[in-house]
Amino acid sequence: METLDRPLTEGGTLVDDQEKPAGGEDEAAESACLRRDDAQPKPEDLVARAIAPVKAEYLRPSEERKGDGRIPAGDGQKSALAPSASVVVVEKKSKRQLKRERQQEQKSARNICPEIAKTGKVEACRFGVSCRFSHDLESFLDQKPEDLPGVCPFLNTAQPCPYGIACRLFGTHKQFVPLKSSDDPPKKHGVELNYLNKDFQRLLWKNRVKYPKADAQLKILGLSGGNFFKAKPEIDLEEHPVVLDGSNDCDDATKGATCHSAARDDEGCPDICSGNEIMEDDSVIDDPRPPKKAKSPIDDNMCSTEVNNGPEEKSSPMECKETQIKPCSGTRVELIPELNGREKKLIDFRGKLYLAPLTTVGNLPFRRVCKGLGADITCGEMAMCTNLLQGQASEWALLRRHQSEDTFGVQICGSYPDTIARTVEIIERECTVDFIDVNMGCPIDVVVNKGAGSSLLTKPMRMKNIVLAACGASDVPLTLKVRTGYFEGRNRIDSLIANIAQWGPCALTVHGRSRQQRYSKLADWDYIYQCASKAPSNLQVLGNGDIFSYLDWNKRNSDCPQLSSCMVARGALIKPWIFTEIKEKRHWDISSGERLGILRDFVNFGLEHWGSDNKGVETTRHFLLEWLSYTHRYVPVGLLEVVPQRINWRPPSYFGRDDLETMMASDSAADWIRISEMLLGKVPAGFTFAPKHKSNAYDRAENG
Structure with a gap:
C-alpha cells in the first residue's frame, strides 16, 4: 500500500490551547x-x-x-x-415505575425459569410452584424472538449452552462440530476468571470478613481504629532503631514527634489550596491562622504529624524491620515505617502497549477485541472500594478477567487507607491479577465529592497513607494513576515523584491534564516528561493523553527516554486497531467491512x-x-488531506x-x-x- 504518512502542511500548526472568541x-x-x-x-x-x-x-x-x-x-x-x-433521548422514569416494570417482567412468560430453559422440561425446576420465574414453556416459545444470525458462542465448548432454549441462537445447537482429534483436550474458548464466590459474597454482606494483613499494616501506620482516641505510647528506641537524617534534629524522638505546626483544611490535611505551599521535604510554611478542627478522627489521624507507632504484637507478619525519623522542619519529625521484607513481583511496562482502564466501554469483550488487535497490557474498569467491600455483584463483575489477557490489572478507587487496604487484600485473596492500580485522577464529580479520585491530589498526606497501607496489605504490585493537579496551571505531581517512589508503587501513570480541564485541551506532554525525568530508577513513569497514531506513540517515547511507556485511552475507543498500527508502524486505511468485522467480534464476545x-x-x-x-x-485515512488524524x-x-x-x-x-x-x-x-x-x-x- 502506498504510504500515506506525511507531515502537516508547512505553516499548519495545531493551535489547540489558544482561546478563541465566543459568540x-x-x-x-x-x-x-x-x-x-x-x-x-x-x-x-x-x-x-x-x-x-x-x-x-x-x-x-x-x-x-x-x-x-x-x-x-x-x-x-x-x-x-x-x-x-x-438524538434518541431516553425517557426518565421514577424508581417506583422502574420497580413496577421489573415486577411485571418477572411475572411475564418471557422470564422463563433457567432450569426449564436449560433442560426443556417443566419438572426440572426443584422449587415448583414457589419458583419466582415463569414455568409457561409454551407461551415462552410463542413469544420468543427469532434467532439471530451466526452460531452460538458456546457451540464448541466442553459443556452445553447454559441458556438452552432461551438462547437466541438455539437453532445452531444441533450443529455441534466435533473436535478434530480425540487426543486433544476439549477447547474451552471463553474461559473467564475472577468470579465472585457466593459464600464469600454472603460474608461480605454480613461484614464477617477478616482483614489480617490490612489491619496489621494500619496498626504500623498508626491508622487502626483503636488508636484514634488513645494517646500514643512511648517508643522503644532499642526495639525500633532510629535513624536521624538532616541537621534540624530534635532532642529526642518523642519530643520532635509531638511538635507540629501544619495548617489543616476541612479534611484534616495540609491545606494546599488556600495559600500554603508543600515543600519537597514535606515541610509546610507556617500559617498564622489557627488550625481547623478535623471533621472525623479518621481524617485527623491520617494527616497527623505525631509519631506513628509500630505494631503491638511482635509476631505480626507486617512488623516493620526499621523505623526512620524523617525531619520535615525544625519543629516536626515524622516516623516512617519501612515496608515489609517480602519481595513483590514487578511488572515491566517498558515498551508495552497498555490499554487504559475505561469506564463503561472498557468491559471484558472490548478488552478482548483490543487484545486481538495487539494490546499487551489490559486493565479492568474502575471499581469503587466501598461497593466491593459490600459484596455488590455488579462491581465485582468489573474485576472479571479473560484467559487471553496474559498481563491484566484491576483499578480501584477509594477515599481512605483502610478501605483501599482491605480491598487490595481481598482482591489478592479472591482474584488472579498481575497488578492493582489505584485511581487518584478520576475527575467525575460524584467520585471527587466523596474524597476519592482527583480529590486526593489536594491531600498528599492521605495519598501517602493510602499507598503505604495498600502496598503493605498485598504482595501484588501496586500502580497509581494521577493527573497533573487539581486546578489548571497548578501542577504538583512533579514535586511528589521522589516521595511516591519511596512509598512503594512500581509504576505511576501521569495523565497530562488537570482535574479542572477534564478532557478538554491537549495533554501537557512537556510536564509528563518533566515528571519522568525526576523519577528515581525504581519507579516507572507512563504517560497518558492524546495517543491516536503510531507517530504519536513514537514521538512520545523518543522525546523522553526516561518514559517507560504510554497508555492508550480514547484513541483505542475511537479506533481500537491503533495497537496494530503502532506495532506495524503504518496508518491503516481500514475499510468499512473490516470495521464491521471488529464490531461483530465484539458482539460475539459480548454474547459469550x-x-x-x-x-x-x-x-x-x-x-x-x-x-x-x-x-x-x-475519519478514514483515505478521506483525509492531512495524515494522521488528531484526536x-x-x-x-x-x-x-x-x-x-x-x-x-x-x-x-x-x-x-x-x-x-x-x-x-x-x-x-x-x-x-x-x-x-x-x-x-x-x-x-x-x-x-
Missing part, C-alpha cells in the same frame, strides 16, 4: 471555513481550527451543512444513510460474556451502542466511500441503533438510547 464572530468564521465554494479552505486553515481536513470530493454540499459542520435535523431523510443531528439469551443480547447491544458513540469520530479534530459532515462507511460516520444515535440491528437483530418495541458519556472533547471554547 457570533466565532460561528461565522467557522461557517466560512466550512463553506464549500470556489475558494476551498486550505488544509492548514482547517487544522488550525481543529477541523478534520476531509478531501473536497467527500464533503457534503454547503446547503446541507450548518456552521457546526453537521447537517440539519431532518435532512437525513434525503438519504437513508445520511448522518443526522437527531453477558449471555446469549434475550437479556444478554440487549446488554450486548447497550454496550455496543456506547462504543459506537465514540467510533463515529474516526481533537472535529470531523465535518462527509460521505464515505460506501453506504456503510457513511453510516459509521453518523453522529446520530438512530444510525448507531441501525448498525446494532445488523448484528443483533431488531430492537425491542419502545427501545431508546442516549450515550452515558457526553464528552466535551470538541468544546469550541476549550479547543481553539
Whole structure:
C-alpha cells in the first residue's frame, strides 16, 4: 500500500490551547471555513481550527451543512444513510415505575425459569410452584424472538449452552462440530476468571470478613481504629532503631514527634489550596491562622504529624524491620515505617502497549477485541472500594478477567487507607491479577465529592497513607494513576515523584491534564516528561493523553527516554486497531467491512460474556451502542488531506466511500441503533438510547 504518512502542511500548526472568541464572530468564521465554494479552505486553515481536513470530493454540499459542520435535523431523510443531528433521548422514569416494570417482567412468560430453559422440561425446576420465574414453556416459545444470525458462542465448548432454549441462537445447537482429534483436550474458548464466590459474597454482606494483613499494616501506620482516641505510647528506641537524617534534629524522638505546626483544611490535611505551599521535604510554611478542627478522627489521624507507632504484637507478619525519623522542619519529625521484607513481583511496562482502564466501554469483550488487535497490557474498569467491600455483584463483575489477557490489572478507587487496604487484600485473596492500580485522577464529580479520585491530589498526606497501607496489605504490585493537579496551571505531581517512589508503587501513570480541564485541551506532554525525568530508577513513569497514531506513540517515547511507556485511552475507543498500527508502524486505511468485522467480534464476545439469551443480547447491544458513540469520530485515512488524524479534530459532515462507511460516520444515535440491528437483530418495541458519556472533547471554547 502506498504510504500515506506525511507531515502537516508547512505553516499548519495545531493551535489547540489558544482561546478563541465566543459568540457570533466565532460561528461565522467557522461557517466560512466550512463553506464549500470556489475558494476551498486550505488544509492548514482547517487544522488550525481543529477541523478534520476531509478531501473536497467527500464533503457534503454547503446547503446541507450548518456552521457546526453537521447537517440539519431532518435532512437525513434525503438519504437513508445520511448522518443526522437527531438524538434518541431516553425517557426518565421514577424508581417506583422502574420497580413496577421489573415486577411485571418477572411475572411475564418471557422470564422463563433457567432450569426449564436449560433442560426443556417443566419438572426440572426443584422449587415448583414457589419458583419466582415463569414455568409457561409454551407461551415462552410463542413469544420468543427469532434467532439471530451466526452460531452460538458456546457451540464448541466442553459443556452445553447454559441458556438452552432461551438462547437466541438455539437453532445452531444441533450443529455441534466435533473436535478434530480425540487426543486433544476439549477447547474451552471463553474461559473467564475472577468470579465472585457466593459464600464469600454472603460474608461480605454480613461484614464477617477478616482483614489480617490490612489491619496489621494500619496498626504500623498508626491508622487502626483503636488508636484514634488513645494517646500514643512511648517508643522503644532499642526495639525500633532510629535513624536521624538532616541537621534540624530534635532532642529526642518523642519530643520532635509531638511538635507540629501544619495548617489543616476541612479534611484534616495540609491545606494546599488556600495559600500554603508543600515543600519537597514535606515541610509546610507556617500559617498564622489557627488550625481547623478535623471533621472525623479518621481524617485527623491520617494527616497527623505525631509519631506513628509500630505494631503491638511482635509476631505480626507486617512488623516493620526499621523505623526512620524523617525531619520535615525544625519543629516536626515524622516516623516512617519501612515496608515489609517480602519481595513483590514487578511488572515491566517498558515498551508495552497498555490499554487504559475505561469506564463503561472498557468491559471484558472490548478488552478482548483490543487484545486481538495487539494490546499487551489490559486493565479492568474502575471499581469503587466501598461497593466491593459490600459484596455488590455488579462491581465485582468489573474485576472479571479473560484467559487471553496474559498481563491484566484491576483499578480501584477509594477515599481512605483502610478501605483501599482491605480491598487490595481481598482482591489478592479472591482474584488472579498481575497488578492493582489505584485511581487518584478520576475527575467525575460524584467520585471527587466523596474524597476519592482527583480529590486526593489536594491531600498528599492521605495519598501517602493510602499507598503505604495498600502496598503493605498485598504482595501484588501496586500502580497509581494521577493527573497533573487539581486546578489548571497548578501542577504538583512533579514535586511528589521522589516521595511516591519511596512509598512503594512500581509504576505511576501521569495523565497530562488537570482535574479542572477534564478532557478538554491537549495533554501537557512537556510536564509528563518533566515528571519522568525526576523519577528515581525504581519507579516507572507512563504517560497518558492524546495517543491516536503510531507517530504519536513514537514521538512520545523518543522525546523522553526516561518514559517507560504510554497508555492508550480514547484513541483505542475511537479506533481500537491503533495497537496494530503502532506495532506495524503504518496508518491503516481500514475499510468499512473490516470495521464491521471488529464490531461483530465484539458482539460475539459480548454474547459469550453477558449471555446469549434475550437479556444478554440487549446488554450486548447497550454496550455496543456506547462504543459506537465514540467510533463515529474516526475519519478514514483515505478521506483525509492531512495524515494522521488528531484526536481533537472535529470531523465535518462527509460521505464515505460506501453506504456503510457513511453510516459509521453518523453522529446520530438512530444510525448507531441501525448498525446494532445488523448484528443483533431488531430492537425491542419502545427501545431508546442516549450515550452515558457526553464528552466535551470538541468544546469550541476549550479547543481553539
